[in-house]
Amino acid sequence: MKQRRLKIIAASVILLSGFVVLVLSMTKKESMPELSPAKLVANANSKDNQNVKVVGVISEESATWDAANTKLTFAIREPKGSATVNVVYTNLKPDNFTDGGNVFVEGKYDAAKNLVVATKLTTKCASKYEEAESATTQKSAY
């Protein structure tokens, strides 16, 4: 009886620790800091060549859309501030992409160019549909 319980406990412990190790190591591997443009600029060197998530608003009149190369370039600025980070995104321009709209991007940061090469770009509606649960996500091919 005792031995049987020991077996059950041992199996549980092994299973549990296996998962804990898996989850922790994957968290460590995949986790990326979520920053505002000002914070990213302030810590540019420590974030160079790292995956980051930048949350801010689309800087007014910064966006250019190169249809021939499917390339969107724009700047994310601090919602209440002047710090900006440049973004390049080679994919379809998402719905709701408007000046002053909320946006977050995920991608690798290049400190020298103050540029995020985005692999994911998510927009949220600006003022008009503020309350509605609207948003669109676009992803590029990994």
Place this chain on the structure above:
Amino acid sequence: MFIEKLVESVQGVTAELGQAAIWLSAFSAIWAIVMLCIGLSQRKSNAVQSGRNAIIATFILITIATGALIFGFVTDDFSMMYVVEVSSAAQPLLYKITALWGAMSGSLLLWLWILTVAGAIVVWQNRKASDTFADYALIPIAIVQLFFIIVVTGLIEGVYNPLARFPDGIVMPDGRGMNPLLQTPSMAIHPPTLYIGWICLTVPFAFAVAALMSGRIGSDWILRSRRWMLFSWIILTIGITLGGHWAYQELGWGGYWAWDPVENASFMPWLLGTAYLHSVMIQEKRNMLKLWNILLITLAFQFTLLGTFITRSGIITSVHSFAQSDIGWYFLGFILASTAGVIGLIVHRWQRLKSANRLESLLSRESAFVLNNWLLVGLTLIILWGTLWPIISEAIQGEKATVPEAFFNKVVIIPGLLLLFLTGAGPIISWKKITPNNFRRMFLSPIFVGLAAAAVAWVFLAFRAHAAAKAPTEDAIPNFFTQAWKFLTFSESEKLLWLPTPIFSVLCVFASVFVLVAICSEFYRGANLRTKRQQTSFLNGLWLLIQRNKRRYGGYIIHIGIVIVYIGIMGSKGYFLLKSDNLKLGDSMEVGTYQLTVKDTFEEEHENYLRRGVVFDVEKNGQQETTMKPARHYYDQAEQAEEEQGTIESAIHAIGLNDLYIALGPLPTKINTDTYFNVQVYHNPLIKVVWIGVAVMVLGGIIAIAQKSDPNSRSQAA
């Protein structure tokens, strides 16, 4: 004319009436709680009856309030703040009504209304009950109702009363209108479906609390709330799938699941509910896991509220992030307070919650059930960890961080495959302890057939991976064995969790076929027995078999549905093709074996939007397959001229079980022969299989729910 005048004069009155009804419902909910507590503790049947009546009264009052809001939508009452926020005169009638859940205030009112319906149904179902057990369950239901009533009254900052009107009699000329993205049929039914699923979880939770309060901790509470639980599970399954289907059709990124916090919030209660549906069987059969079941249903219920906390508090950046407000923190407060209440009751009833039996062997049906529960709860915790990582990381590292979709895919795949295996192993392993005979009879053939299928899949995928690799690398001295080794170890494939990705497909094929063979032989054995005993046809025998034990065989059908969903996910998530390109009129592109050519552009006027797009000719091996018309919708004419944006309306063409999916980028206002069209084309293999699998799961659920909890099984369990 007369009717217009009448509507106009009634409009203001109905809104005021609705507000009054909400305030009154707070009193009826409090009345229900107080009267039921007094009546049950002092055994006064009059007070209990009064409490029941109050539950019905709450239902009537909230129905009036909801009706008043719908009336405001239908009659375009732009003196009401909420109507202005999510509706407009031009909005089609269907979307005027669905605007009820177009934003937060109305969603909360809908939530509350469904909860009062549930309360009324519980009263009605137990109107002839010989005991007071269900009356105990009405107390927690009324407490949850009271919480939602307080939220809806508009006392909390950031959430206004959905029936509130603008001050000083202001009437807006028109409403702002609902977001076009939400004006689709699947978005019209997805939110209320999820709400119904979540809210129905309140009832089994209430019965668990009733068991603790009354001290009747047998299997009674489980049996009495069994159909509620199953109903909730079926509806949640449908609701989650509708959400994925909506995203697939509307958002233009070719996928249906991205581990977004809101998706996770809907998925976690489902996982916990699934765990609970299994663990209660152990309590019924073996009188074990009593405490665990109560904890599990409490957790499932709390997770439905946690979803609101996550999405509304603004602490997590999500695709869905709604307007931020304090409401999330009220939800968190309620979660903590109600959990503390349940823990208090558990401590109070500690002696009666001990198990009568223990696990006897690692290899037994009980263990399979326990492992299933561990995996489901473990998955929930893993997903919760990933979802809350922004908060956790800020607390421990001082820096907010998030994990991407890839994290979730990596951490769920192994527990997910183990669970898949268990859906076949669980039903065929013997109770108490596996015997060599049981193993030989039940396990050998599923394992062999599974291995054979896996071997075929292995070779097939190796060929596929080899063909997909662009430049096959040649060894300096070609060696057959090293080549074969490279070939079979998928050396050219991408890696997932240190293993080549196709290995997981091979494991998935093995587990799927194992489960299918195991479950189908269960059906075959049972049906064969009936056929012989009743001397009837095999199909009739199968029908009788399912008829006699709907719960069990309905469950098996759900398991088959799960296998089908896994196969669909494997195909669509693991082997989709994505190509982006810029094309002018007459240009072509290739996706897999398909050739797409831009033939033409088009423009169509619709009721409240303009549809513009591109016509593609799709050919396969030179043979015309179809034409596809991806488009963009422009809801606001002025906006179109200014921004040329619109919303993506993907074209989806089904080829057998696979989909060809085209999303179109923004279009310029003037199109000529030099205009570039940006397109993203996906080939999504087996995506239809996902929807079919869910349909099978729902069918199994409906069969299982058809079985009444008969008193015989109750006495057996006791």
